[in-house]
Amino acid sequence: xxxxxxxxxxxxTYEPQAGTSRRMVLNMGPQHPSTHGVLRVLIxxxxxxxxxxxxxxxxxxxxxxxxxxxxxxxQVVPLTDRVDYLANLSNNLCYCLAVEKLLGLEIPPRxxxxxxxxxxxxxxxxxxxxxxxSAIDLGxxxxxxxxFREREEILRLFEFFSGQRMMTxxxxxxxxxxxxxxxxxxxVQKFLDVMPGRIEMFEGLLNENPIFKRRTQGVGFxxxxxxxxxxxxxxxxxAAGLKIDARKDEPYSSYEKFDFDVPTRQENDVYARYxxxxxxxxxxxxxxxxxxxxxxEGPYTADAPKVxxxxxxxxxxxxxxxxxxxKIVTEGFRVPAGEVYQVIESPRGELGYYVxxxxxxxPYRVFMRTPSFGNLxxxxxxxxxxxIADSIASLGSMDFVLGDTDR
Amino acid sequence: xxxxxxxxxxxxxxxxTRIPGAIVGASDDLGEMxxxxxxxxxxxxxxVLKHHAKYIRLSGVTCVDRLPREPRFDxxxxxxxxxxxxxxxxxxAVGGETPEIHTVxxxxxxxxxxxxxxxxxxxxxxxxxxxxxxxxMPEYWQGHPLRKDYPIHGFKYSYTExx
Numbered sequence: 001x002x003x004x005x006x007x008x009x010x011x012x013t014y015e016p017q018a019g020t021s022r023r024m025v026l027n028m029g030p031q032h033p034s035t036h037g038v039l040r041v042l043i044x045x046x047x048x049x050x051x052x053x054x055x056x057x058x059x060x061x062x063x064x065x066x067x068x069x070x071x072x073x074x075q076v077v078p079l080t081d082r083v084d085y086l087a088n089l090s091n092n093l094c095y096c097l098a099v100e101k102l103l104g105l106e107i108p109p110r111x112x113x114x115x116x117x118x119x120x121x122x123x124x125x126x127x128x129x130x131x132x133x134s135a136i137d138l139g140x141x142x143x144x145x146x147x148f149r150e151r152e153e154i155l156r157l158f159e160f161f162s163g164q165r166m167m168t169x170x171x172x173x174x175x176x177x178x179x180x181x182x183x184x185x186x187x188v189q190k191f192l193d194v195m196p197g198r199i200e201m202f203e204g205l206l207n208e209n210p211i212f213k214r215r216t217q218g219v220g221f222x223x224x225x226x227x228x229x230x231x232x233x234x235x236x237x238x239a240a241g242l243k244i245d246a247r248k249d250e251p252y253s254s255y256e257k258f259d260f261d262v263p264t265r266q267e268n269d270v271y272a273r274y275x276x277x278x279x280x281x282x283x284x285x286x287x288x289x290x291x292x293x294x295x296x297e298g299p300y301t302a303d304a305p306k307v308x309x310x311x312x313x314x315x316x317x318x319x320x321x322x323x324x325x326x327k328i329v330t331e332g333f334r335v336p337a338g339e340v341y342q343v344i345e346s347p348r349g350e351l352g353y354y355v356x357x358x359x360x361x362x363p364y365r366v367f368m369r370t371p372s373f374g375n376l377x378x379x380x381x382x383x384x385x386x387x388i389a390d391s392i393a394s395l396g397s398m399d400f401v402l403g404d405t406d407r
Numbered sequence: 408x409x410x411x412x413x414x415x416x417x418x419x420x421x422x423x424t425r426i427p428g429a430i431v432g433a434s435d436d437l438g439e440m441x442x443x444x445x446x447x448x449x450x451x452x453x454x455v456l457k458h459h460a461k462y463i464r465l466s467g468v469t470c471v472d473r474l475p476r477e478p479r480f481d482x483x484x485x486x487x488x489x490x491x492x493x494x495x496x497x498x499x500a501v502g503g504e505t506p507e508i509h510t511v512x513x514x515x516x517x518x519x520x521x522x523x524x525x526x527x528x529x530x531x532x533x534x535x536x537x538x539x540x541x542x543x544m545p546e547y548w549q550g551h552p553l554r555k556d557y558p559i560h561g562f563k564y565s566y567t568e569x570x
Contacts (some may be wrong), residue, residue: 061543065528066552069560101437228464228489231517242489249492338436341485341496343466354485356471367469369485374467376515406543 007275023051030059030306036133036395037402041379045280045388053383053391054378059336060406062296068366072332073099074173076363083368084404088131089115089158090121090346092171095366098342098353099173102335105304109296111175112254118161118170119253119344120284124195125154126347126399127277131202134274134396138215144204147154150198157187174308175301177306188292192285199281206274216270220394222381226270230381231374234349235280236398238264239272246345253344257294258287270397277399307333346371348399372400409433416440418495421460426451441496446482446508449499453484453514462486462495465511468521470529474555478502480531484511501531510536528553 028153029040035339038059044052064083068076080091093115100107155165159183162170170177206212237244245262247255263279265272301308309328310321327333337359343352349371356365375398382394413419413433419442422429429452432443444452456462466485473479484497501508510533511518522533523542530551533539541548550557 058541058543058545063552066557066559226516229516231465231467231515231521244489339439339441340437341439341494343494350466352466352485354467354469354483365471367467367483369467369469373520374517377520 005253024278028391030056036400039376039400039402041391043383043388043391048387048389050383050386050388053380055379057376057402057405060402062407064368064407068363072361073335073363074328074332076366077172078167080368081169082403083370083407084348084351084372084401085166086126086344086401087122087347088166089119089170090166090344090351091217091368092169093119093253094342094344094346094351094353095355096171096173098340098355099335100302101340101342102338102355102357103173103304103307105174105302105307107175107253107302108299110298111300111302113291113295113328113342114176114180114300115253116255116258117288117295118158120287120291121154121157121191123284123347124281125151127281128154130277130347130396131274134148134393134399135206135212137392137396138212138247140206140209140212143202144196146202146205150195153191153194157191160184160187161204172301172308174304175299179300185292188288191294192289194284196282197299198287199278214270215390215393216274216281216397217267217268218271219386219390220270220273220382220397221222222378226381227378228292230378232349232378233371234345234347235273235276236349236375236378238262239276240268241266246343246350250343252342258290260287270393273397273399283392311332334359334361335363341369343369348401348404349375352358370404370407372402372404376400378407410435417444418456418460418462418493421503422452422455422558425455425459439494439496439497441459441472443498444497446499446501449484449497450509450511450514452497453486453511456486456495456497460488461490462493464489465515465517465521468492468511468518468525470525470531470553472529472553472555476502478506480506480529482508482525482531497526505532506530507532507534509534512536527551 023044023046026043026045028043030038040056041052042054054316065078065080076095077092080095081088083091128147128151132144135143158168159165162168224242227237228242241264243262243264248262260283263276265276305324310325314321315325335357337357338354341352341354351371352369354367357361358364383391413435419433426448426555429445429448431445464487465489469483473481478500479485479502482499482501486495499508502549510522520542522536523539525531526533526539527541527544528551
């Protein structure tokens with residue numbers, strides 16, 4: 001497929017040559033249920049086989065990068081929630097790490113462990129939504145209900161921690177917004193007790209399911225070279241046999257202290273991507289267990305009075321804390337001039353924040369290298385040559401979020 | 408211009424031996440390496456880095472608008488070597504009335520959408536790009552929103568007047 005120019009647009013008016021072919025152009029989306037958002041794909045068909053597919057994105061563009069430039073450094077954190085609305089904490093974490101690198105802040109171990117614990121729960125949360133929606137596209141109705149039941153529990157856990165179900169903004173520059181609430185151990189312990197059995201149940205429903213296997217095995221194949229060329233990252237690369245994971249390669253937030261495996265497969269089809277993500281959920285549980293058992297005591301924010309808001313009690317009793325509080329709330333803090341590209345492994349792949357500072361209290365430029373944007377470029381490669389019915393399975397296996405793509 | 412330590416870096420040597428004059432400057436702030444590349448040399452440089460220095464992945468292409476400065480835009484290429492586990496940033500300063508630079512879609516196909524995004528939001532044209540149209544904003548949009556002289560709330564218009 002590489003020699004054909006897949007990015008050529010299909011002309012608006014399409015006239016088939018009489019008697020020579022049975023090609024037709026089909027418009028899929030923007031409100032198609034299987035596109036998981038507002039994605040439009042123009043598909044050119046030769047009877048049942050896709051010969052051309054052109055994705056059309058931008059329906060969810062909200063100008064977040066422009067808005068970041070008008071906010072103070074701390075005010076950007078709630079915006080990052082809205083980028084990838086299924087993995088909010090991953091986005092919070094990546095932005096905070098980038099700014100902390102510019103500031104040269106040292107984050108205490110308790111905050112780092114808590115960040116790891118919660119981003120791994122986010123990964124399970126995001127994979128559950130992916131599993132439910134991609135399974136319902138292939139006809140597995142019950143999996144969808146089970147996944148969303150578990151997800152609801154996770155959202156309640158987030159609400160318990162941060163007060164918000166989805167737009168958590170729990171990580172702040174310099175640590176966490178609040179210390180973990182009283183009794184959080186009970187909630188996480190319950191989650192750790194219940195979840196492994198539930199993942200086994202999903203596997204029991206799908207792993208050897210003949211319908212699921214027939215719909216997914218050998219479908220959506222793209223060679224590893226093409227995937228790398230298109231800028232694809234994350235589970236899709238790992239299902240193609242490349243062992244790449246930012247948590248192992250470029251450890252951040254004390255991931256080097258955790259013991260976990262990076263699952264890979266060689267088959268490089270929809271089924272392999274499914275297996276990789278299921279294994280990732282189990283590995284995430286391993287990480288959560290280690291973070292939970294080894295959770296250090298201590299402060300949850302860095303010792304940086306000019307960046308982190310002071311404790312409420314201190315603010316009311318100490319003059320200096322009151323001054324810092326006033327300065328941070330009214331003007332915000334200044335970040336030394338410089339630029340940084342921070343990468344983390346989000347549930348979808350490489351999430352990078354390229355942050356440029358000019359020394360003022362507002363970011364000069366924030367570029368979000370979102371995994372869905374890169375992954376979606378491989379859509380044409382994945383569609384071409386397969387029947388139209390397989391495109392649903394391929395789309396599901398990419399696991400993109402349109403808010404993440406369009407920003 | 409380029410410090411001694413950076414001149415020994417394999418990525419720098421592989422570029423400077425093959426394309427003399429391509430690297431205009433280099434820095435290593437916060438442990439992240441940045442190479443300033445002459446805009447006319449960007450495609451060759453990327454090709455050399457991909458095939459001879461193992462930077463097989465392009466993470467993204469973006470742009471920074473340094474408004475009062477001339478040349479005004481910094482086009483930024485974020486490269487990644489899976490084998491070496493290293494990242495590299497290339498920067499090209501482009502400016503003028505119609506800022507232009509050659510496309511690197513011939514080196515990495517994945518540059519396609521990123522360059523369209525930069526064109527859409529900054530108005531930097533990529534010469535020989537296979538399909539340079541707006542990607543995030545509507546096709547009829549006027550102006551380039553991420554430029555620094557574009558107001559945050561857009562250009563206001565009156566609802567009562569005919570536009």
